[in-house]
Amino acid sequence: MTEPTIREALASAVADVLESMFFLEALGETAEPPPETTTVTARLSFDGDPPGCFHMRIASPAANTIAADFLGEDAGSLTPQQTTDVTLELANMICGAVLSRLESSATFRLGAPHIVEAPPAQLPPEEETRYTVETGNGTLTVSIQMETRTCLATEKFAS
């Protein structure tokens, strides 16, 4: 599977999920935010052919706005747990949409997404394929690493 193919799947999945489920039009690809930006990072593992890991890093203001839109509530009234739940659901949907584009005739299984409490300053190992988009309230970066063995076994298939 080539990197352009995977990047195209990432971009397409992000746009589709944001538009369909969050009523939000992505404002185009942009540079990754500097490490000091306040963000929320979610991670999930998946099994399939090949297996791998998916990461999503979203600016905190963007996470709050997206959660409010998703739940139909005012951003100021959201609890941290609600924002977390929606962030995890967003990661789950984007990862599933990416894999469905890459492996439409195969079967994959998604692990339970979880928040990375102490994310590294940068998401990447360099071999990961990544895509960053501007949401209007901050950036959303997604990255996927195929055929990895670095994901923790305990992360897999918890749900």
Next chain:
Amino acid sequence: MAYRVLIADDSPAMRSFVRRTIELSGFELSACFEAGDGAQALALLRSEWVDAILTDINMPGVDGEELLRRLAADDLLRNIPAIVISTDATENRIARLLALGARGYVTKPFRPETLRAELERTLGVPCD
């Protein structure tokens, strides 16, 4: 006519979204129940009749596949149509879930009109 629907999903955010999406789509609900997994869904179905079940696949404990198996094995519940809502759009998975008894399948992400159309198709609601 208004319908009674059960939403089974371990994500409270997703349950809330599905419920709101159904309402926004104009599909009439007279009751909407929620369950955090298949076991809760089955327990609720012992006391509440519903017209349709919307279920996730990946849930802790009794997951969506097992819920479909248990519904199919239950004389009282097997005729309630179940629609799977999942991020998994792979052909094998869809075929597997339909073989287990799902009457419909909606892939996330979806639009409100898609969910409404699948509910109406599954319930045999005449088109406007």
